[in-house]
Amino acid sequence: MPAKGSRGGAASGNKTTPSDAARIQSTQAKTGKDTGKDTFPARTQAAASRNAAGSPPKAGAKAPKA
Secondary structure, eight states, X not given: OOOTTOOOOGXXXXXXXXXXXXXXXXXXXXXXXXXXXXXXXXXXXHHHHHHHHOXXXXXXXXXXXX
């Protein structure tokens, strides 16, 4: 059972997919809500893009030798 007050997030293992982001953005648009920059739909779309691309390398990490 999750800890009381747990909100999930990246540590929970449930990552936002592009289809999740599209569903959220579509629902917001249909109800007349803003879907522009700095809105919840925009943040979910950015998260889905990051998740689909995989984790970026950490700063200072060396590239593998060929």
